[in-house]
Amino acid sequence: MKLHYKHLKNVLHVNPYSHPYEHVTQEDWRHLIDDVWKSKEHKVRSKAGKKNRKKFEYNHCLGSRSFVATMTIQPEFNGSENLEFLEFYKKTHTKKNKEWIDPICTVKHVGI
Structure with a gap:
């Protein structure tokens, strides 16, 4: 509004x-x-x-809900499926065309 x-x-x-x-x-x-x-x-x-x-180097694709909050209600967010952390991170840090929202996300995903 x-x-x-x-x-x-x-x-x-x-x-x-x-x-x-x-x-x-x-x-x-x-x-x-x-x-x-x-x-x-x-x-x-x-x-x-x-x-x-502005302090964030990148953000997730979850809108105003925090990453941690969405992790706790993950089945609701993912249509009743409970993803492993790596898969959840990938889903919430990639665009609709499956590209990472920021190159650093790729590095962090591989390093997890």
Whole structure:
């Protein structure tokens, strides 16, 4: 939702208040903008998170869920199959075309 808000504001240059995210009430949308995304606390946390994410030399292909969290619910993620660690690592660090997301992943996969 925040990406939608930023796109409206910074790319389309339209009033974000008048274009709420799909299925979000006008009241909730206004609350998100005014009380969450514009708050000083959120800006500080957002800046810290951005800085911390830049420290990763590469990332996995799991979206916002951490690698460790996905390992614990692996059967749900893999369609009820429980993969060995090497196979799970490969599945979560390769693109749809089966290429590694970063060359270092190949090195780490072989070295495990």
